[in-house]
Amino acid sequence: MTERAPVKKRLVTVPALGVLFALAAVGCSADDSSAKLDGWAKSVCDAAKDPVAQSRTALADTADVKDGEAPVDLQKRLSADLASLATTNQQLADAVQKAGVPKIDNGAKVQQDAVNELKQVAQGYLDAQKKLDGLASADQAKFADGLRSVGDQVQQLSQVSTSALAALQSGGLGEAMKKQPGCKAGTAGTGAASASPSAGATDGAGATGGAGAGSPGASADPAASGSPSGAATDPGSPSPGKS
Template identity: 45%
Template structure:
């Protein structure tokens, strides 16, 4: 069962998306202050996602189904909570001071909340797996992996609103958002 490596790769991809929340330079103090406020708080949530990725890699994919199930369930719960917190951070930060700032904020909050819900659904899917039969468990875990692939694609699209334009440029300069690039890689 090499499914855990696939799960890790997909989760790492989601964390990398947070790292790519912007890429350039902007001198607008208000926007930089907004980005700093968001990124400083986002760093803790990024760490939570990284820690969840690490937990998955520490479980032997050929080990006991109960151990794999418990690790994946806990990781999905943690990631779901982190995305919910990220949505709250962006919501409380207010609209970024740019054209269409209200829309950017609304879209980002909606997308991050959606990702939280999707990871909570993955947790429920993992929690429902039968661990009494190794073959059934492996098949079920394969289905979870396929679902995770879809969630990861949704995550990439969801964060586009924060990656673009002046907002993305301002966020790219913030240490809290740069820290996200230190995500674990799939082994």
């Protein structure tokens, strides 16, 4: 009579920094789970490194005050910055999508929610750019009011962007991302410094930088940021793992 193989016990789900991970003894040890999370984090962080750096450059430029800059030139410069922020947020969404579903509880939902929100932010920046491009720079008072309006819109996008990456900064997934060089570039977390085009360019030129908002993780979230409103937010780097 053959001896029955011992029944393999399934480990109970345990909380890890706010995120529940189902660690099963069957075919998947804790080390295996950790390795898979590290692999996922590497995929995202490697792909996000350049977009994050580019978004930081764009945000810094929105806060740059150039002496003697004509309103029309300021408008063109800020428009290019918003276009860059739209592109980098789309690239972040693509990075999270291509990495696949992270091996965490509700991983598919966490991934898809982040992707959808980052795509919405990217489109939002394009909408803000279109609005900015439509401003009449000849009337400096109206132009300044228009910049403030665009700035408010961008600040909202910044918050959504930060929220989108926040879920990736929790628990074991966040810990895995903090280990990756690509996600250590920024220091955003939830309050990275940021810049935003001067909503009050009353002289038609110049932008006022502000202190701003955050971006996920030691990380940064390019999306989270920069707004032509006098107050800005700097994206950090998508390293979900608040630093």
